[in-house]
Amino acid sequence: MNQFLYLIPTLIILVGAIVLMFMSMYKRFNVKNFIVVSSFFLIIALGFTLVNISTSYSVQPYPHFLNNVLTFDSFSNFFNIMLIAGTLLTLLIGEHYFQHRSYFKGEFFSLLLFALFGMMILAHSNELVTAYIALEIASFSVYIMVGYNSDDAKRVEAIFKYLVLGSFIGAFYLLGVVLIYGATTSTNLADILTFITNANSQDMVLIYIGFTLILFTFLFKIAAFPFQSWLLDVYRGAPMIITAYMASTFKIAIFSFFLRVILEYIAPIVDFWDGIISVIIILTLVFGTWLAITQQIVKRMLAASSIVHTGYLLLAFIALSYKDGHIINLASAYAIMFYLIAYLLSALGAFGLASHIISETNVKVTYDDFKGLAKQRPFLAAMMTIFLFSLAGIPSTIGFIGKFYVFTEAISAGYTTLTIVAIIATIVSVYYYFKLVAMMYFYPAKEECVSIEFNDKRVSTYAIAFVAILTILGGIGSAIVFFIPVMNIDTIINLTQLSVQSLFIK
């Protein structure tokens, strides 16, 4: 019974997805009902994950039934909290958008929960094939959501591109798994670790090739160079709120699995890829920055800037290295997790807010469409400013602390040059983020946008405001201004430490 407790959140999400699927057979439920039901399941699941937030544990329940392919530890629990919270916030922020697009039906919410289920399993898995299945459950749900309104030609392009390229890169993953299996005769990562620690260098060739192929999948999914080209069109074509979901929550799920693999299972050979990754970091930063400056559409700019954020995250990855039987620089793993939280909040806020303000119109969301927002809807403009500042890493937002953390660890690991490149990317990012702020505050509104009547008293607005408050709170901490020691930056850091350390519980 005790072991069953750990399975509950995942199962709740699965049950929720199935319930929603059955509900969508009936005509009498409208979008609002679906939102309420899916939020209900998400909140319950979130409650169950929050119970274990501050305990350190690591179990592989029901070994006979699950064959040790799933690990339930503080690490996966922490990621589950982020994933569930990300989905919940996406749902709530998107409430406005969902209600003004006729194509959102019940199945959509079912798919959303299936995607979440896949991601949660991905965070738990410690076996390569299980991870692949989980990744594909999540990916396929996201593919469908990307192409949900097939009337739009852009959307068809997006889903096709994403589906074909995603499946193609999935084949690389499988090839990698096969090669690793060929060397180790197992796909369970624990066995692979045993093999790596005992093998001599000749046996390792297949392992290196296999994991390099798996690394490609990872880089594709997080849109690092040279696999970044799909991102702009897919993000552009997808429904706005799905873009928010992909940019924030889905990305985190990918990181959860690969962080686990790197920290726990392939730690001894982790330095093998340092050279290639440092080239990738530089190119990712350069290309992402270049793409971001040249965009006219805000959604594409945010999408391109998410490539730059991938570059920052990889900077913390490269800082991890292995020496004398354990990972040194474990702090950069904490930095990755902290940065993921920071990026979750700010990207979700920025994309979500953009989807919120265009819910009742069909504009493209170019920079021009943001003109005069501060005059018409000052609080939304202020919140957008907070998110953009957070993405740009301006102090007093959580993005600053995230950058501080990642850059400090990178310098500490000796990658000063790479950090300088990242800083230069940050300087340029100030330009494209502040350009949007300038649009909101310094220009009069365009005429066709003025007449729209806004009703801001709705769930979406409150959800965005909540994210904005978290963004500020995470950047200032409550200790200084409010003298409450609870919701401090250190609290978050301690949680990331706790969860990373639970990986090493034997």
Next chain:
Amino acid sequence: MSADILSFIIFLPAVVAVGLMLTTRDINTIRNIAFLTTTVILALVLKIYIEFEPTSGMQFVTNVPWIETYGINYYVGLDGFSLTILMMIAILIPTSYLLLWEGKTKGYWINMLLVQTGVTGAVLALDVVLFYFFWEVMLLPVFLLIGQYGFGNKVFTTIKVTVYTMVGSLLMFIAILYLGVSYHNEFGSWSFAYDKLMTITTIDYNTKVWLFLAFLAAFAIKIPIFPLHTWIMETYKNAPTGAVFLLSSIMAKLGVYAIVRFMIPIFPDIYVEFSTWFVAIGLFGLIYFGIAALMQDDIKRMFAYSSASHLSFISAGIFSLNSYGINGALYLIIAHAIATGALFLLVGLLQEQTGFKTIKDLGGIAKKAPIFTFIFAVMLFANIGLPGTNGFVSELLIIFGIYDFNHSLGYIAALTVIIGASYMLWMFQRAILQDRPEGSKELIMRDLKIKEIIGLIPWVILVFLMGLYPEIFINKFEPTVTHYLNDILHIGATK
């Protein structure tokens, strides 16, 4: 209360600003409460000024953990340097409110309050990361002020000034991180407090030079030191009066202050080695900006160059490595803040009233607005450094300092004062005294209102008081300077 008085001073304006933003839309209420807030702060700062013991180092210290994992503390405190700047900020801001009183919107006042939190925090912060925090945050309200209330090509100007200053700040940021990591590697624990970072010994010479330059980039852009000045002309021309006042009178001084507070103590050897260069660059900037100011026709641009010229002089004084130079520079910081602040506000008024921006369009102001002209003249003379004003004392001290440092540079410094006098007086003659050519349209110009006169009188009094009895002010910060040179830099105060 007394222990946290500094925190109170820092955060009061921000709290009031947020409160006002959420509660009211009435412009009069906002303005009155904002003004009241700044006067409360002025009273508190005066209280600190009286309680301050010149000889006993850091005072009113609060040091509580902020991000414990990285040893970042909320560490604020006050010594002679920061007291001087704090005093300057506290006096200047309420007075500027009186001059900016008319015709401003809600956002203007809220941004002004937020700026005050930023600059006060930057002055009092002793932890480098905390300092960086305030240093960046203080820029954001100015960004909004310029973009919303500026003139001309304001959006381009705003983006330019933001990116320009951000380049410097982020370079400093990476230097800060590097220092923190070095401290961690040497001592095994994290700390970003400036007095801890001073104890680092493991950084090799070349790295130190790079770190020094990274810090310098941030501060030299804000001050601005030649050749990083290219943002100021456009900004000062297009920005609203309030923002120009903040940038020139307060933030530029913060750059100088930050050099004294963080850069020199952390890299004393580099500083000593390069000081000749910096004094020379400072003097070159003084001459270069002075000549540029002579050429200007736009009155705000002229003041922009004049301000840059004086700030170069201040940096030359700071870099001259002796107590004359540093005392003089600190004194000139206040003198210049008062004089330039007043001049920018008066010019803003002039521009608003007459609608003209250029010197050749103006003229005959003296007859129409005698009180305006009188105060304008006093500030002008203080700016030039006429004996009897505070400008004289400080310029004299700096020239002594530079002379002590290097005789030939000292002669140059003494001669450059003439340039300052010439552009100022020439402008004064053309724009204020001389009548406009026959047949041109009548200028519209009102004289100062009672409120504005009340606001400016303390400044006029200060100009003369500081000019005639400098010791009562210098005594407050001189022990700090002596201690600084002796103990921190290990350089004899008198050399």
